[in-house]
Amino acid sequence: MGSSIASKETYEKKILDRFSDKLVDSITNLIDKVKPGWSERNKSKIDEWKLMFYAFNRSPPGIIGAILIISFILIGLFGPYVAPYSYREFLYIEYPDTYLVPPGSTVTITNKRGDIVKVFNFPLGTDKYGRDLLSLILYGARVSLIVSLIVILLGVPVGILLGLVAGYFGGKVDEVIMRITDIFLAFPALILAIAFASVLPERIRPIIIQSGILKQVFSVFFAADVRDAANFAPILSVILAIILVWWPPYTRIIRGSVLSAKENLYVEAAKALGVSTWKILFKHILPNIISPVLVLITLDIGSVILMEASLSFLGLGAQDPMVDWGKIVYDGAQYFPDRWWLVIFPGLATFLAVLGWNLIGDTLRDVLDPRTRRSIEFKVKRGKAEEK
Amino acid sequence: MIKGMKTLGLKRKILEVKDLHVHFYTYAGVVKAISGVSFEIYEGETFCLVGETGCGKSVTSRAITKLIESPGKIVKGQVLFYRDGSPIDLLKLSDEELRRIRGREIAYIFQDPTAALDPLYSVGYQIAETMVAHNTATWKEAFRRAVDILKSVLIPDPEKRVKNYPHELSGGMKQRVVIGISLSNKPKLLIADEPTTAVDVTIQAQILDLLRKLRQEEKMTLLLITHNMGVVAEMCDRVAVMYAGKIVEIGTVHQIFKNPQHPYTKGLLKAVPNPLIKIEKLESIPGTVPNLIFPPSGCRFHPRCPRKLDICDKKEPPLIEVEEGHKVACWLYVK
Amino acid sequence: MPEPLVRVENLKKYFPIKGIFFTRAHVKAVDGVSFEIYRGETLGLVGESGCGKSTTGRLLIRLLEPTAGHVYFEGKNIFKLKGEELKRFRRKAQIILQDPYSSLNPRMTIFEIINEALEVHNIKVPDKEEFIVDWLRRVGLERHHLYRYPHEFSGGQRQRIAIVRSLIIKPEFVVLDEPTSALDVSVQAQILDMLKEFQRELNLTYLFISHDLGVVKYMSDRIAVMYLGKIVELAPADELFEKPLHPYTQMLLSSIPIPDPEYALKKPKVKVIGEPPSPINPPPGCRFHPRCPRKLDICDKKEPPLIEVERDHYVACWLYAKK
Ligand SMILES: Nc1ncnc2c1ncn2[C@@H]1O[C@H](COP(=O)(O)OP(=O)(O)OP(=O)(O)O)[C@@H](O)[C@H]1O
């Protein structure tokens, strides 16, 4: 039995494993085209990637999470383009019958003679302006996606950079950075964000309105009409507000890891070779401490979506006619529970997106740790050997 | 008189290990940590297990009282402990019976004294605790005896030190306290697993001195595990040399150092720089210690052996006696 | 006398111990050492754990800034070097560290690790890969090891990789900080011989740090013995072992277990008294006096100077000094 476990046999591959192997192979082929011989030189790394996918594939919660977030991302990217109606189609103005219809309704419009003029399908119902709820949720997904991406792309690097600097240089630099971090951490994040989000829009709005390029860029980002440019400001303020409260935990985690990572002798060896400080930080220290941060990021995207929804729910984010998930719930809340769909569907969307990121984060925690990764691999192999 | 010879005469076994196998079931595969280890220890002697990292010394010593934890498993073998001349197989005893023997008749000292002491209790309490746990003394008596024990392991100011907590002691002192604890029940067999690896040479000299003195005074048998050939030469009567989970040579300290037979023993002795001799060039053993998941076939040393024969990678050499009390597992000596 | 390659003058390094608001005390890791290292020789540095060997080694290649004192390398004070000059010094003075398990970045392949050394110093060779493979072969590794990660190697192999990383830029002076103490004896011998080989071939100067006296004796031409941040004795290797003068050296030598059972029976014994005190508040006068079997009246009052009592044999002990 022993040797069958130990031998370098490749594990049995399920469909998912074959798919992930193909994925890795095609990525490496692509890199090979740019840099010939790359896969040859990075064989160990590629095998490790495949093993990571293999371990990931053994985790049902991870797979559910992956399905959820892939759907979330696809909906966020393409949703606005496939939405049956635009968020600006206020059908209620022309057709009062579309006012707050329940899910699955078909509204038939007839003219005075009784001829059918138009037929509207509303799978998820409509809101008080007669807007299609399904379309609103699709548009809202885009806002959630963009907000979480921008927060992560801007907030996390700031946090990481400050943490690296504080941890590596120590002394006065460390004192100053960490005391500021402490101050930010001492305020409840939501309250701080509310404070920022309520004062910022007035400052941002003129900038956007006066700049043609910004208008264009953000209208693409939010899949919104340029006419709503003035309404970009509150969403952007929410983004800024979240970034402002988002970096401190990263700074603290990174600083702690740097403190222990810089004791590694390879850092000392690099110093002795005369490697520059920033190269030591980014080549020798950061790659060795980044895994827990990646896990935190995935878990955090869920929280960003939630916080953005909360701020919108408080009326600070998207303004009419723009929508995001929090805003739809906010508008629908006054009709709850009679017109339940206005709260339940966007709420469900938020819930699933957040759940997806959390499931992925928890699985990544295991997959990124080489030790648990191996033990997942071993358990499967041993199970197989015992069956024989 | 030649060291080690005296024990050959009085042949009263205290421990006999027979064909012991221990495996570890790890993610990378099954580590065959020791495979077929057999040796005996006689009453009153100091027996050494010597070998490089990972050769299975600690596993062997722990397996003696079933101190192997998951993912490890004792796969096969017998450990006979002679109590008043009659053997009992320790591996067949229940955990409760073993616990009574461990600490009372067989005591352990490990490499890291800090891990062996509980930081929350004074050293006096910890010494007394072992005696009370094995019902050899009442609390009151045990506390009084703790002072004597500290005195016997040469700790200055024992009356004050009993009240100290582990962090108030230096590494050398902690190791002496650990020795004191293990001696508190006057064990018959003391198993010391690299007791001086974590301390400096001068402290090592003190601790070895102490062990030597205690062994004489208490008439204990000592199983000493080390990777330091110097310590072997200074402390032991008989020696077993281990390589990759097997014993390759066993004999008196004099036989091993003056007349080594196994190519590995020879290489090991030549690889240690003796500071008293002028050495032009050290001889090294090529290659590295094998992976115990896939141990080499036949003699496990064959990939590194300078005198390898054809048969060596095919069949395992038996452990045969080449002179009285001197056994070697090597095809060069099989007729 | 030739000009020494490295001259150390009254070097000190104190590490602060932080209290809540201010520095409470200092660890006097290195407390006024002076010595010289000549081109092509190996100076051994021995002593017990915490006596300041590694700190001395790190100061010598300026991985630490000193509290006081100077180190001259080829006549220049290394603590005054800046920019290009400092870089040139970094190329000439290298270090090989104790623990091969932590001295290689686990996220970089062997090629990347060694290549970094070449890149930092702008060393241009026609075919980098070939050049590195050549060096790997010299330490017994192969081409197929080039793109592996450190965790795929044994301790001995990693130490060889570390050796290549340090030597490929052709330094003149190398600090070896216990390069074999994490390795097995059979592997230790391979590495020691390899280091000797390279020394001859590249005309290297070594500072060899170890607490294993057998290894230091094998490697060194001269040996300095450290105790609590000070050098107590410095002598040619053979002489130190034949005629140790300082009571601490004598205690140290008699403590080494000798791998010879017959010698063990007749070995002269110097009883070891006490344990080394903490370097935070070292004893006044001679730091060894609380443990010294031959202590004089003056010993706990005044510090003994390091003086040459015989040719090239220096001792810091009142038994040999004029008071
Ligand atoms: N808990 C464990 N899990 C997996 N393998 C183990 C475990 N404990 C020991 N081993 C393996 O068993 C073998 C023997 O280990 P052992 O600790 O006995 O070595 P040793 O001779 O005491 O070495 P050292 O000098 O390093 O203490 C090693 O190859 C080791 O990898």
Ligand SMILES: Nc1ncnc2c1ncn2[C@@H]1O[C@H](COP(=O)(O)OP(=O)(O)OP(=O)(O)O)[C@@H](O)[C@H]1O
């Ligand atoms: N960065 C540091 N901060 C504070 N104290 C330090 C630092 N580095 C070393 N020390 C202290 O300085 C003293 C000397 O340390 P050093 O590492 O030089 O000893 P060593 O002789 O190399 O010992 P070893 O044999 O254990 O490596 C020790 O007491 C140590 O605790």
Ligand code: SF4
């Ligand atoms: S100076 Fe005095 S105390 Fe120090 S070693 Fe010499 S005799 Fe001993």
Ligand SMILES: [Mg+2]
């Ligand atoms: Mg061990």
Ligand SMILES: [Mg+2]
């Ligand atoms: Mg050191």
